[in-house]
Amino acid sequence: MSQRALPAKILTYESINPHVKRVEYAVRGELAIRAEKLKDELSKGNSHNYNFDTVVNCNIGNPQQLKQKPITFFRQVASLMEYPDLLLPENRTQVEALYPIDAIERAQKLLEQIGSVGAYSHSQGIPYIRNHVAKFIEERDGYPANPNDIFLTQGASAGVQNILQLIITHSNVGIMIPIPQYPLYTATLALYDAQPVPYYLNEEEDWGLDISQLTSSLSAGRSKGLDTRALVIINPGNPTGQCLTEQNMREIINFCHNERIILLADEVYQTNIYQPAERPFHSFKKVLRSMGRKYEQFELFSFHSVSKGMIGECGRRGGYYECTNIDSRVVEELYKIASVSLCPNVQGQIMVDLMVQPPKRSDESYTLYQKEVDEIYMSLRRRSTKLSECFNQLEGVTCNSAQGSMYLFPRIRLPQKAIEAAHQAGKQPDEFYCLAMLDATGVCVVPGSGFGQKNGTLHFRSTFLPPEELFDGFCTRLQRFHNEFLERYHD
Ligand SMILES: Cc1ncc(COP(=O)(O)O)c(C=O)c1O
Missing domain, CATH: 3.90.1150.10 (Aspartate Aminotransferase, domain 1)
Structure with missing residues (x-):
């Protein structure tokens, strides 16, 4: 034979x-x-x-x-975390000559909480750092944030991938994405076998988002039999650089609410704002909370990163996402998925801590920072x-x-x-x-x-x-x- x-x-x-x-x-x-x-x-x-x-x-x-030069304070803390022997009493004099006191104190506090940067941490991210993230969100938005709803991630990319993986249940799931878009989205949809439902940004209107586009894109998706479950908004935009108005954001939330669609807000460029008077940044979380009780069950995931802004620490792979109004059993499943990768890298988590708690006015490093x-x-x-x-x-x-x-x-x-x-x-x-x-x-x-x-x-x-x-x-x-x-x- x-x-x-x-x-x-x-x-x-x-x-x-x-x-x-x-x-x-x-x-x-x-x-x-x-x-x-x-x-x-x-x-x-x-x-x-x-x-x-x-x-x-x-x-x-x-x-x-x-x-682009790294922010000095961030690297000072990171370097002390990497080599904690520098903080031993016998090295103190030399270290104080090189490092400002607030960098030394910050590293000491982080070390007390973290132990070694070489150890696995909590899978969802170090609780002490998640507390700081929640505080940052509260101060930014004026509304409460819960550290248990925050997941530290290997950059925003990993967070986006986890959430899309969670939402995509079969190959007929549609995810609304802007065109033009950042290719993380089409790439992840291809990988998890879901279908992009494109909506077009309006180049003639400074790449603005017209709600009628969302409506027509959703019906186009539905007419193809797609089960459209989520809408991705990149704000400020990549590659377009647009910044949404608060009114526009309310309309988007309302659209998602009426259509029972989950909102994914990619807000990694939230501090890269070049026309702050005309186009300030508003987080979707804040706008949502300002819209009152009708939207109190509205499901939102918001993403942020240390890669952008004035920090630019892309290689550290630090970021987080916040779950707003996500069912607690779903959050538990997200925790399970996070634990499969054991934990996000610890230096990335430290950078998130520094991003959300930069030096204060009264600190020695403030002026330079x-x-x-x-x-x-x-x-x-x-x-x-x-x-x-x-x-x-x-x-x-x-x-x-x-x-x-x-x-x-x-x-x-x-x-x-x-x-x-x-x-x-x-x-x-x-x-x-x-x-x-x-x-x-x-x-x-x-x-x-x-x-x-x-x-x-x-x-x-x-x-x-x-x-x-x-x-x-x-x-x-x-x-x-x-x-x-x-x-x-x-x-
Ligand atoms: C819109 C957008 N989202 C997410 C990311 C990923 O960033 P990170 O380095 O945090 O994974 C980028 C990176 O360029 C981006 O432009």
Whole structure:
């Protein structure tokens, strides 16, 4: 009897989980891989092959990769936590010469609560830190928060994934997501085998959210037979930078309430607010609480992170989510899921503690802390304006200003010949443009197709995180590249 030849490997591309293969993550996609190759080339001394000598990563909101300095107080506490022998009496004099007293005291208190950063902690997050998070939320919103409803996580990403996993019960579950969106959402939906129900943000209205869009998107989903269970709002927006008005947020809550939809509020950019008078940040929790008893059972998950704001500690993987009006038995299940991973990393939890309890006015570190935060904030604001002006000067490009977050999402209009050339090369037109930009300028941005965009429109996303001194050179190179690109593919 002849035996069929078996493949050499048990695990092959064909035999792995098909949902894994469906995952796409543009911010770490082809552009980013090509940028790494270019960096490698430059580091080998091959810069003569290019018009630039550095690659600038504008593809990902990773501030410290682009030389943003960490907040001194945060690192002082973290370093003492890492090496607690520094706090022994015999080292005290030397340590006091190097560290401010409030950093020493904070580390001592945290060590008393945590023990060693090398030990597993409570799966939901260290109770002492969750108490501080609850206090922070109460002070921010003016409404109570319960530490038992707070889960510390490995960045907001892990929290979002846990909640989506919980909500997705079958492959016909629909989750409403903005278009454009941050690809964490489409990637996670692909992985957990649920269906995105897209609603479009309005570019002409500063990427505002029109409630009629939510209604039509929900009915489109329902007409396809989808069981739409949750709505994701990213506020301030990524990649769009929009910041919702309080009135708009009330309408969104009302919509979800009427349609029996759970709200997921991704608020990781809550301190990246550049027009604070016109567009201040409001948390969904606060707006919900202000809406009174009719909404007292309204189910909300809110996410926050140490990766953004003026902190930018992305690599520490710290974050939290808060459950509002979530059934206690569901919270218990979330705890069970958290305990499968044992605990979020402890240094990330410490960073959450520092984020929610920064130095107070009376503390020795306050002046330096405030100066560092203000400098980063003012610089981000300047950079956002400078870069949007730069984009708006390019022929056929229009770019809304950033009300918040760290990104601009300019719209580009490419000649038909460029679009045809892209198709011939097997690329999306915006991807084709971004690859050409990377090769000509060393600047790595992400094509709009990675975030979703209205049919017939093309965009790219760029962070405005590179150091200010690089901006002028970057704008000149971009201008030259853009003109040459248009010239080459002139209709
Ligand atoms: C909107 C949004 N949500 C979540 C995240 C994930 O952040 P974290 O580093 O906390 O996982 C990001 C990161 O860029 C983001 O832009």
